[in-house]
Amino acid sequence: MKLKPTIALSAAGLLFNPATGDSFSANPVALEILGLLREDAAPEAAKTAVLARYEVEAHQLDKDWDDLVAQLRQHDLLDS
Amino acid sequence: MNPARPRLTVALTGLNAVDSPGPGVAVARALRESPAYDVRLIGLSYEALEPGIYLPDLFARSYQLPYPSAGTAALRTRLLEIHEREQLDVIIPNFDAELYNFGRLAPELAAHGIHTFLPTAAQLEMRDKLNLAAFGAEHGLQVPADMRLFGVADIPKAAAQLGWPLVLKGRYYDATVCHTPAQAEQAFWQLQARWGAPVLAQQFVAGQEINVAGLADGRGGLLSAVPMRKLFITDKGKAWAGITIADDALPALARRFAAATRWRGGFELELMRTAAGELFIMEINPRFPAWIYLAVGAGHNQPAALLQLARGEAVSDFNEYAVGKMFVRYAWDLVVDNADFQQMASVGEL
Incomplete structure (x- = not known):
């Protein structure tokens, strides 16, 4: 799972899809995850990194992760 | 005046910068930024309340034209009157309905030293909305x-x-x-x-509205294509805000159109992208769109290049355009003296 390489991601958490002209904003945690996805990190490795940094239960992270990925897919921001 | 750029007097129509705007004011702004010419602009209007008339910083003078329905002879007489006073170098008509008359007069205008670069009558016919479905079928382009x-x-x-x-x-x-x-x-x-x-x-085709502003050389070559996605659409269906986007399928489609028609001059493809990703050509406008100044902002000054084509100069393909450039249109109240309006309405010039 990887963020499309054409997607512009700013340090302030703004995403821009140049193919559609769509813009989105991400909160700091989502921004961190998007950064990992940009590096083509495996989902499990990315989740482990988030669990290590934030006080969050694994089941809650799984749920939020699935939500985020669904949104990214819906807006055609993922390569695969 | 920049002495490095020769002076050129250019007349153009489409000064109706209203809620369903003509492209004239945007084309005028583009021409003022021509890298090749120091452009002096003459406005040509049909109505005394077309806002461009009252933009003296843009248009040195404005003249009223007879409606297209008055025919070619009336247009010829009026244009030559204006030419005698203003020594026009180039005319850029910006309304679909007037292009036939201007096209018929093009050889005569050229004999008077007035250059144009217009689609032919056959080109206008083939993309006419009444013939668009047949055009699409002939060239393998998807049309509703x-x-x-x-x-x-x-x-x-x-x-x-x-x-x-x-x-x-x-x-x-x-x-x-x-x-x-x-x-x-x-x-x-x-x-x-x-x-x-x-x-x-x-x-009816549901989807995302995308437009492409293009310029073609009349020999089958595409010189520029700038795609724009509408971000804000008025109740008249006009883009009030838009953004340039990167999608190789869009310039490719414009290139197919230019090659299939050997299009001469500016054009606009009005497209719909369905949820399945299909691209439908909804309309093809035979002139620059009202949002053409966005293309200038993205690095493609298509109207300035059209001037060079009209004068028979070689124009190279444009390079990449800037993606993510936006335009946001605005309404601006011009305060003018009633005497100016009266003069335009009664004498037909200002």
Whole structure:
């Protein structure tokens, strides 16, 4: 799972899809995850990194992760 | 005046910068930024309240033209009158309906030293909205199915063929999405009264509205294509804000159009991208769009290049355009003296 390489991601958490002209904003945690996805990190490795940094239960992270990925897919921001 | 750039006097129409705007003011702004010429602009209007007339920083003078329905002879007389006073170098007409008359006069204008770079009558016909479906079929371009309506009695047949909702379009401008027979009848009468018969019924295509502003060299080559996605659409369906986007399929489509038609000059492809990713050509406008200044902002000054084409100069393909450039249109109240309006309305020039 990887963020499309054409997607512009700013340090302030703004995403821009140049193919559609769509813009989105991400909160700091989502921004961190998007950064990992940009590096083509495996989902499990990315989740482990988030669990290590934030006080969050694994089941809650799984749920939020699935939500985020669904949104990214819906807006055609993922390569695969 | 920049002494490095030769002075050129250019007349153009489409000064109606209103809620359904003509492209003239945007084209004028682009021409003022021509890297090749120091452009002096002459406005050509049809109505005394076209806002561009009252922009003296843009237009040195403005003159009223006879309506296209007055014919070629009346237009010729008026243009030569204006030429005698202003020594025009180039004319850029910006309305669909006037292009036939200007095209017929082009050789005569050229003999007077007035250059144009216009699509031919055959090119205008093939992309005419009444012929668009046949054009698409001939060139393998995806175009919504349509049917000509000559009376309200044709509406049930159109609905049976094309389904609901139906899009009813005027001969030159305006479109209405109709969800019921009653809406379709009302739209038919309104469109016929305004633009004449036939009215066009078109298959409704849902999706994202994307437009491409293009410039072609008349020999089958595309010089520039700048795609824009509409971000804010007015109740008249006009883009009030938009953003340049990167999608190789869009310039490729413009290139196919330019090659298939050997198009001369500016054009606009009005497209719809469906959720499945299909691209439909909804309309092809034979002139620059009202948002053409966005293309300038993205690095493609198509109107300035058109000047060079009109003067027979070589124009190279543009390089990449800037992606993510946005335009946001605004309304601005011009305060003018009533005497100026009276002069334009009565004498036909200002």
